[in-house]
Amino acid sequence: MLEVLQLGFGYGEVELFQNLSFTMHESEIRVILGPSGSGKTTLLHLLAGLLALQSGDVRWQGESIRGLSxxxxxxRRLLLTGLIFQHHYLQAELTALENILVPGYLADKVDPDWGLELxxxxxxxxxxxxxxxxxxGGERQRIAVARALYNRPKLLLADEPTGSLDRRNAEKVWGLMLSLAQDLGTAVIVATHDEHLVQGLPELRLG
Structure with missing residues (x-):
């Protein structure tokens, strides 16, 4: 559902990566590893359409995102992707259930029963x-995982989703995220510095 073709990006004279190509299919998992400043977050933002492409292309379900308004x-991002960040970014005035339902309100697909199931x-x-x-903190991040998967996205993009958690909570959130995504057939790309959590998974190294 995701194609990355000859992707390149840099800031000024600093080139983060070039000629990066890979594909993601249903239920596939890929881990992005690299030191701070290597471009992990930048790559996720490019894949999510949050940052304008410089060179190369990103395609969602066979269609280029280049040039889309x-x-x-x-x-399309709302319906096709789910985003998780190191900070949970929950709405302080909303309950746990209401936070999970936010993507449903945005997509006009509100289903409280599905929210409760998550x-x-x-x-x-x-x-x-x-x-x-x-x-x-661990509970908030678990709510963020459920919220990201509410719309049953084809692609889940997670940027250091366990970076602010202790080891026990990190392992719990990691396991729940992958288990839920697998059950929904969602492809997962995770940027992390925690190589302990991702041992044995396909990886892409930057920097």
Missing amino acids: EEVLAQ LNRVGLLDRAHLLPKALS
Whole structure:
């Protein structure tokens, strides 16, 4: 569902990567590794259409994202991709369940039962009506995982999703993220510096 063709990007005279090509299919997992400043986050932003392409191309379901209007790009991103970041970015005034339902409201596909099922899958059904301030860091990140998968995306892009968590919570969030994505047939690309968590998975090294 994702094709990356001869992708290149740099800032000024600093070239992060060039001629980068790979494809992603249903349920496939790929890990992006590299030191700080090597371009891991930049690459994810390019794949998500959050950063304008310089050279090469990115295709979602066979269609290039180059030249798409911001409105069309945002709508397709909402339906085709899920995004997880190191910080959970939950809405402070919304409950755990309401935060998970946000992508549904944006896509006009609100299904509270599906939201509750996701809450159950991440082990937080009893936290449905709590605000983020009442949740631990690990719980907030598990809510962020459920929110990213609410629209059943074809592609999940995660940027250091466990970077702010202790080892126990990191392993729990990592396992839940991959398990849920696999059940939905979602392809997953994760940028991380934690090589312990990703041992044995296909990797792409930058820098």
